[in-house]
Amino acid sequence: MEKTAVADLDDSIQAAAVMRHLTEPLGLTDFAMNYYELEPGDSFAFAYHNHAVQEEVFYVISGIATFETEDGPVEVAPGEVIRFDRTEFQRGWNRGDERVVALALGAPLEYGKQVKLRHCPNCGEKTDNDLDRADDEAAVIACCKECGTETGRWYRGSMEGEVP
Incomplete structure (x- = not known):
């Protein structure tokens, strides 16, 4: 048995105000689990993406998350769950005025190859x-694979250059 308090875990640099990895502290070996808090305009991920081998499930605890999908936007309210199959593109956002609190679960633990689509102003x-x-480990930087242009930069608790 493993037990941890979410508030005691380190915050990760993400496109969300708060993101805490629960996988390792709980000793999970077969699936990933993450805790998120999204301020208005925040996202669960750095890009519209898919996973080659991992299914993802999001359980919304509070607020309303809006997922960008291949079929258009899908709102997920408190107490609702959404599942994305392997290779299905998605990106979840907080498009509302309230903070979104949610859990993300993924299985198997490995993502496999990911495709991360972001708008490149150069292309x-x-x-x-x-x-x-970044070299100083203080930021995560997204760069276009085609031309190398930077398309986003995130610091703990904030983001720059993000185009929702």
Whole structure:
């Protein structure tokens, strides 16, 4: 048995105000689990993306999350759950005025190859992006795989250059 308090865990640099990894503290070996708090305009992910091998489930505890999907936007209210199959593109946002609190569950634990689509101002369209840490480890940076242009930069609790 493993037990942890979410508030005691370190916050991760993400596109969300708060993101805490629960996988390792709970000793999970077969699936991933993350806790999120999204301020208005925040997102669960750095890009519209998919996972080659992992299914994802989001359980919304409070607020309303809006997921960008291939079929259009889908709102998920408190007490509701949404599942994305392997290879299904999605990105969840807080488009409302209230903070969104949610859990994300993924199985298997590994993501596999991900395609991360973000708008590249140089290419003029959504392109696949690489995500890397800045040299000082203080930020996560997204860069277009086609031309190398930076398409986003996030610091703990804030983001720059994000186009929802």
